[in-house]
Amino acid sequence: MAVTSSGEIKLSDLQTEFGGSSPIAFSEYHFNASGPNTNGFFPDSGEINLASFYGAISTATVAINSSTTDVSLATNFGIAWARNCPKILNIDSSVTIGATTGNSAVAVSSGMGGTLVVNNAGTISGHGGAGGGRGNGDTDACSPGIPGGDGGDGGHGISVASTGATINNTGTISGGGGGGGGGGAGERGSVTISGVFRYYAGRPGGYGGDGAGYNQSQSNGTNGMTSPGPNHNKWSGAGGNGGDGGALATAGDDGNNGGYSPRESCVPGLGGSGGAAGKAINNGGATWTNGTTSGTYNGAYT
Numbered sequence: 001m002a003v004t005s006s007g008e009i010k011l012s013d014l015q016t017e018f019g020g021s022s023p024i025a026f027s028e029y030h031f032n033a034s035g036p037n038t039n040g041f042f043p044d045s046g047e048i049n050l051a052s053f054y055g056a057i058s059t060a061t062v063a064i065n066s067s068t069t070d071v072s073l074a075t076n077f078g079i080a081w082a083r084n085c086p087k088i089l090n091i092d093s094s095v096t097i098g099a100t101t102g103n104s105a106v107a108v109s110s111g112m113g114g115t116l117v118v119n120n121a122g123t124i125s126g127h128g129g130a131g132g133g134r135g136n137g138d139t140d141a142c143s144p145g146i147p148g149g150d151g152g153d154g155g156h157g158i159s160v161a162s163t164g165a166t167i168n169n170t171g172t173i174s175g176g177g178g179g180g181g182g183g184g185a186g187e188r189g190s191v192t193i194s195g196v197f198r199y200y201a202g203r204p205g206g207y208g209g210d211g212a213g214y215n216q217s218q219s220n221g222t223n224g225m226t227s228p229g230p231n232h233n234k235w236s237g238a239g240g241n242g243g244d245g246g247a248l249a250t251a252g253d254d255g256n257n258g259g260y261s262p263r264e265s266c267v268p269g270l271g272g273s274g275g276a277a278g279k280a281i282n283n284g285g286a287t288w289t290n291g292t293t294s295g296t297y298n299g300a301y302t
Helices: 011-018 026-032 073-082
Strands: 060-064 086-091 096-098 106-108 115-120 123-125 158-160 165-169 172-174 189-193 196-200 281-283 296-298
Touching: 060 073, 073 086, 073 106, 106 115
Parallel strands: 060 086, 086 115, 096 123, 106 158, 115 165, 123 172, 158 281, 172 296
Antiparallel strands: 189 196
């Protein structure tokens, strides 16, 4: 219950809201009164007066009522984040919080003071990993051939970097799927035309598929190009197929290695590794407590 926002304020009103010892001293409330209020934040030191406490609350509360991406709670809570006060984050059921590559959808930032309760009724989704690029053929590539690119890792729904957080979920929290690895290029071949010998590039591999995540659907990898066969005495290895992207909170598949050519003593390109699965809730440097868990989780959350 907040201090009144108008009219008379008594010192006992402050003690009721924020606690403290008797006799009451203003200096007690420099750090205890940490939350947002109608007149800004209380100063860390120096002069304060009763008018500073209009509408003040002992608990800092942030509500997210519209969809967004890359939420950093240190930014949302502002100066209250580092202060030793209770904090509450409420996420409305109509809200989707997503993430861009390299970020979690919700970051419980480092440096938090006090405690935090997250009440999620909405949808929190980590980003999906991008598929790896294909290995392209190269006449100069012999040992090894051109490899496929690695798939990107799926992102986390929530990443926790400060202790003292309790997470209640009645909505949905999902980690992203990893991207599939790209297929490796086939082994270099060779060709003799009109008595002239020359190398023939290995066939390109396929592209890795994308992992499922925020604003991104899962997709399968593409096939590598097939060997042209003994046309004009030329042989080169087929490209390896790209790996499929992962579903939510599922690792991407590795890309396949490129195929061999019987005319050369080279090594085909290796397939790229599939990206790792994102977690619903990730230990980003700190543990947390799971409160209500009646919602949906895609990925690890303990």
